[in-house]
Amino acid sequence: MNRVFRLFLAAAAFAALSPAGAEPATATRLVADKSQIAFVSKQMGVPVEGTFKKFDAQVAFDPRKPEGGTVALQIDTASASLGVPMSDAELPKAPWFDTGHFPQASFQSSAIKALGEGRFEMAGKLTIKNISRQVTVPVTIAPSGGYAVATGSFTIQRLDYKVGDGEWTDTSVIGNDVQVRFKFTLAGLGPL
Numbered sequence: 001m002n003r004v005f006r007l008f009l010a011a012a013a014f015a016a017l018s019p020a021g022a023e024p025a026t027a028t029r030l031v032a033d034k035s036q037i038a039f040v041s042k043q044m045g046v047p048v049e050g051t052f053k054k055f056d057a058q059v060a061f062d063p064r065k066p067e068g069g070t071v072a073l074q075i076d077t078a079s080a081s082l083g084v085p086m087s088d089a090e091l092p093k094a095p096w097f098d099t100g101h102f103p104q105a106s107f108q109s110s111a112i113k114a115l116g117e118g119r120f121e122m123a124g125k126l127t128i129k130n131i132s133r134q135v136t137v138p139v140t141i142a143p144s145g146g147y148a149v150a151t152g153s154f155t156i157q158r159l160d161y162k163v164g165d166g167e168w169t170d171t172s173v174i175g176n177d178v179q180v181r182f183k184f185t186l187a188g189l190g191p192l
Contacts, residue, residue: 027188028059031147034185037075041158042175054079062190063141063148066112066120073107077128095165102129110134118142118192128161141192148189153181 037052054076061069077097081088092099109124120139125132139152157176158164164174 028061028190029187030057030059031185031187032056034147036181036183038181040179040181041177044173045175048082050080050082052076052079053081057184059186059189061112063114063118063120063192064190066114069109069112071107071109071112071122071124075105077103077105095168096163098129105129107135126156128163131161133160141189143192144185146187148186148192150184150186151182153179155179 032055035055037055038049039051040047040049042048052075056074058072059069061071078092078099080091080097082091091097094101097105105126105128107124107126109122111123113121113123115121115138118141120141122137122139124135124137126135133156135154135156137152137154139150141148141150143149155177158174158178159169159171159176163178168174
């Protein structure tokens with residue numbers, strides 16, 4: 001189950017990294033096959049990593065004027081994977097992501113602040129299983145092979161979103177902290 005938790009974190013991280021709502025200076029788009037959302041949790045003290053395989057983002061962001069930018073991220077919760085078939089079969093169930101009732105997790109940015117040297121701080125609302133919490137995500141953006149690559153990580157508490165509910169709320173078995181890590185490759189982002 002630790003991998004399920006990690007997937008959740010990865011989705012959260014990705015969501016926190018994406019600004020939503022601003023008018024784009026250029027047509028920025030997510031290059032999904034060059035992007036990743038991962039999450040890491042601890043199961044009985046041992047780190048377990050998972051990923052979300054399907055997600056999309058709408059990015060309207062000018063790195064020179066970040067305060068006017070927005071990012072919206074949608075994550076297909078049924079795409080969560082820990083790489084172990086038995087664990088992957090549990091992730092869509094009600095105690096974890098309950099994908100039948102909550103097929104998507106999302107992030108909607110509310111503020112973006114430049115910190116200098118390609119670093120930004122993105123605040124916004126992360127929603128998982130219809131539960132929303134404010135998160136702040138540090139993001140670094142750098143040019144790479146004709147694209148802009150946004151990377152970062154942040155930590156959430158899975159129980160805040162009822163991920164690993166019921167019998168799985170014992171944090172001695174599966175830790176409450178989940179680190180979400182993301183790498184978003186963006187095409188068409190303005191100059192840094």
